Amino acid sequence: MSRAYLDHNATTPLRLEAREAMLAAMDILGNPSSVHAEGRKARALVERSRETILEALGAAQSDLIFTSGATEAAALALAGRDLHSAPVEHDAVLAWTDASLPVDADGRVMVSDPTTSTLQLANSETGILQDLPEGLAVSDITQGVGRVPYAHDWTGVKMAVLSAHKFGGPKGIGALIVPRGHHLDSRAKGGGQEMGRRAGTENVAAIAGMAAAAQAALRDLANGLWDQVAQLRNILESALEADDPDTISVGRQIRRLPNTSLILTPGWKGETQVMAMDLAGFALSSGSACSSGKVRASRTLRAMGHDEGTAACALRVSLGLQTTEDEVLRFADAFIAARRKQRSRAA
CATH class of the missing domain: 3.40.640.10 (Type I PLP-dependent aspartate aminotransferase-like (Major domain))
Structure with a gap:
């Protein structure tokens, strides 16, 4: 695939x-x-x-x-x-x-x-x-x-x-x-x-x-193309939160870019998530491209009041005009499967 x-x-x-x-x-x-x-x-x-x-x-x-x-x-x-x-x-x-x-x-x-x-x-x-x-x-x-x-x-x-x-x-x-x-x-x-x-x-x-x-x-x-991207973002966040109510979609209730989801999964390091998803066929990052290669908690999330442990468990999903619903749903399935596997190992 x-x-x-x-x-x-x-x-x-x-x-x-x-x-x-x-x-x-x-x-x-x-x-x-x-x-x-x-x-x-x-x-x-x-x-x-x-x-x-x-x-x-x-x-x-x-x-x-x-x-x-x-x-x-x-x-x-x-x-x-x-x-x-x-x-x-x-x-x-x-x-x-x-x-x-x-x-x-x-x-x-x-x-x-x-x-x-x-x-x-x-x-x-x-x-x-x-x-x-x-x-x-x-x-x-x-x-x-x-x-x-x-x-x-x-x-x-x-x-x-x-x-x-x-x-x-x-x-x-x-x-x-x-x-x-x-x-x-x-x-x-x-x-x-x-x-x-x-x-x-x-x-x-x-x-x-x-x-x-x-x-x-x-x-x-x-032409309203980014409104369609926002719908895909909402589909993704709803799917992840339905599987695990502890999932945090940062800023979901306030004005955001139509394409951006920052997902917090406490107990699962962001860089580990990036590697797992890369192996599954999805290119993502754990934060800004200029700093995501550095293993550290998100300064943005710390400024918003999240503790260092939670701030280190972020995965950024940023969609584009070429992103399809099939890709979003495939990612949601792959992420949920990887998250369940990670938690079974940690148990």
Whole structure:
């Protein structure tokens, strides 16, 4: 039986639209910084892509700086600033902030001064959505792009970071949304690219792929495709909880991403669950892709009040637009069988 990929919060399959846009861009010879006809053609593609992404994100009144991903975009936005964050944020944000904002039992962050704070749109582990306050200094919108509505210029958020491979674009390309004309000290020196805010020759093919993916993601969201994914997520959680009432679906009663289930099974380590499910033909993780290789309890769950033992027993299931009901039901059966086997051994 074929494997099922249920780790879309780590990365998503490359969309056909993105692949085709990248292949076409690879035939463009010029350097976008060159003034000859070939260079101008490459520059035109970069600028069209920039406008396409801004339009898809409701950020037509903002600028977009291309980076290697959300991690670099976060560093560009946060380095050298004294900003507050919460322990539920991604490591790329916590590397530059103080994790001092309180978190309630539902995973919601309490922000007292938005102008000195950064707050994620959606948590990569739990899928829990935050209400972004007007005037927020920086938001990590990486997990929410294309999955939930987002119109940057309406939010009042100053800067936002994102990464293409979370919505069907290529890996290795991301962006930072900034107010139009806003000055930033480049962390990559050596050239005047990206309006002097990020030196280095632009990755034309990846940029084209990112733009095509953003446009397609906006279309799918508008067409209600993620509502169908949410139904599959609910089917999965109901099946697991029906078999074992002690199963915890984190955040089930509050607003979450439509595709994300963080399942807690006390007494069964998350990394052991991942290995068991991998052998059964299912690709999942026990948390954020940037930290799931580290054997430790989830910092997000600890911040929400779960004890260390329970927080170490998490399995993240993140569905995608390609996920089928058959895959969800097969996973539920395999997980239940593995859980029963684990408990019989522990008895």
